[in-house]
Amino acid sequence: MTQTNDTGQEERLDRALRSLPPGVEPPRDLWPRIEARLERMEAEAPAQAPRRAWAWQAAAAVLLVAGTALLTATLVQRSRDASLAQSPPPAVQGVRAMPAVFGPAHAPNPEYDAARQQLSAMLQQKMAQMPPSARQKLEANLAEMQRAAAEINAALDQQPGDPLLEELLLNTYHDELAMLAVVNQLTSTSDAGTPADATRMQL
Amino acid sequence: MAEAQAGSEIDRAREIAEERALVEAAAAGSTLAFEKLYRRHVARVHGLCLRMTAQRETAEDCAQETFVQAWRNLPRFEVRSGFATWLHRIAVNAVLAQKRRRFESLGVDGSVDDVIAETLADANVSDPGARRDIEAAIASLPPGARHVLVLCRVYGYSHEETSAMLGIAVGTCKAQLHRARQLLGARLESAEEDR
Numbered sequence: 352m353t354q355t356n357d358t359g360q361e362e363r364l365d366r367a368l369r370s371l372p373p374g375v376e377p378p379r380d381l382w383p384r385i386e387a388r389l390e391r392m393e394a395e396a397p398a399q400a401p402r403r404a405w406a407w408q409a410a411a412a413v414l415l416v417a418g419t420a421l422l423t424a425t426l427v428q429r430s431r432d433a434s435l436a437q438s439p440p441p442a443v444q445g446v447r448a449m450p451a452v453f454g455p456a457h458a459p460n461p462e463y464d465a466a467r468q469q470l471s472a473m474l475q476q477k478m479a480q481m482p483p484s485a486r487q488k489l490e491a492n493l494a495e496m497q498r499a500a501a502e503i504n505a506a507l508d509q510q511p512g513d514p515l516l517e518e519l520l521l522n523t524y525h526d527e528l529a530m531l532a533v534v535n536q537l538t539s540t541s542d543a544g545t546p547a548d549a550t551r552m553q554l
Numbered sequence: 555m556a557e558a559q560a561g562s563e564i565d566r567a568r569e570i571a572e573e574r575a576l577v578e579a580a581a582a583g584s585t586l587a588f589e590k591l592y593r594r595h596v597a598r599v600h601g602l603c604l605r606m607t608a609q610r611e612t613a614e615d616c617a618q619e620t621f622v623q624a625w626r627n628l629p630r631f632e633v634r635s636g637f638a639t640w641l642h643r644i645a646v647n648a649v650l651a652q653k654r655r656r657f658e659s660l661g662v663d664g665s666v667d668d669v670i671a672e673t674l675a676d677a678n679v680s681d682p683g684a685r686r687d688i689e690a691a692i693a694s695l696p697p698g699a700r701h702v703l704v705l706c707r708v709y710g711y712s713h714e715e716t717s718a719m720l721g722i723a724v725g726t727c728k729a730q731l732h733r734a735r736q737l738l739g740a741r742l743e744s745a746e747e748d749r
Contacts, residue, residue: 364739367688368707374597375604377614382592385621389585392626519578526571 470528499523577637581628588628592621595638599645605704606649608693616648623648642709646701646719653697691741699734702727 478486500523573594579587599620604613623644624631631640692700692708705716706727717727 360739361735364735364742365707367684368703369710371685371688371708373601373709375601376597377600377617378610379614381596381600381614381618381621382589385592385618385625386585386589388618388622389588389625392622522574522578 619648620645687745699730702730703734
């Protein structure tokens with residue numbers, strides 16, 4: 352009986368601890384002091400500046416990819432019902448994902464490449480059912496993502512083996528795959544796998 | 555239903571993609587992106603530091619140090635691992651380093667406990683009294699027991715993760731948690747009797 356009471360008490364205690372809010376705002380904004388320290392650090396390490404300049408451009412490309420993926424997914428979700436209700440427009444000519452261009456040291460995992468090809472093929476079929484405006488946006492966004500990947504690849508040619516660029520490139524393709532999977536899922540009437548299945552794949 | 559699920563899936567994907575992009579931009583030198591990361595994570599980092607140190611000024615210093623160290627080490631951060639968990643590890647290191655530097659226990663006296671408890675109880679919406687009691691009881695625990703309790707029970711880290719963060723053996727971690735819960739239970743009971 353005592354043991355039961357103890358267990359009940361411990362459970363209540365654990366519940367109470369778990370219910371505490373993890374976040375507690377500091378009484379004042381710490382950012383100005385942090386920013387001042389970062390500026391001092393940067394001033395003391397000028398040798399890093401040139402690397403950061405191009406790296407920022409590459410990261411901006413990745414930001415663009417993330418934004419593009421979101422825009423496309425949202426757009427497709429909004430237009431899904433409308434597109435299914437419409438009669439299918441004529442098949443889209445020449446809408447095909449550009450082949451991935453990896454640098455020599457960045458050959459993709461064959462499994463990843465196969466998944467990407469499969470999703471791209473499925474997407475071509477689905478795109479025929481989409482309203483023209485949504486289809487155009489999707490095409491433009493896919494092209495933008497591939498352009499970003501090409502830019503990072505070009506930077507890699509100049510800085511071969513740079514770990515940050517390698518990471519950026521792999522993330523770009525990872526985001527593209529996730530976006531293709533999300534679009535496919537949203538335009539699909541049958542469950543042919545989830546984006547998580549695709550994105551879980553190792554590059 | 556499926557629509558809502560897809561919506562939340564997109565929200566989650568967006569959050570992850572945004573965070574990853576911010577981390578990459580910050581690693582590439584953008585303080586603007588890093589400030590956005592700071593705004594997203596400062597409350598959790600400060601909450602962790604405040605509960606671990608039980609001292610407001612020290613907690614602020616540790617939170618500040620956490621973000622400075624994060625900036626310094628961002629280029630080495632593995633983008634696919636969790637940024638929040640990585641920040642928490644840095645925060646724990648900052649707390650432990652602060653403790654070592656001061657050569658003092660981070661235990662607190664009663665007056666400071668009250669301030670800490672009230673600060674932490676501000677976030678409560680259902681029962682400020684009960685939460686204040688719990689926060690005060692946590693703040694009054696001995697540092698070792700408090701660190702383990704906060705990481706394991708408030709922030710949900712496993713014994714393995716907690717022991718790795720604190721640099722202690724898993725067995726020690728379990729023993730400290732057991733001790734912390736016993737002390738906490740006794741102090742809460744006594745607080746209830748005092749009401």
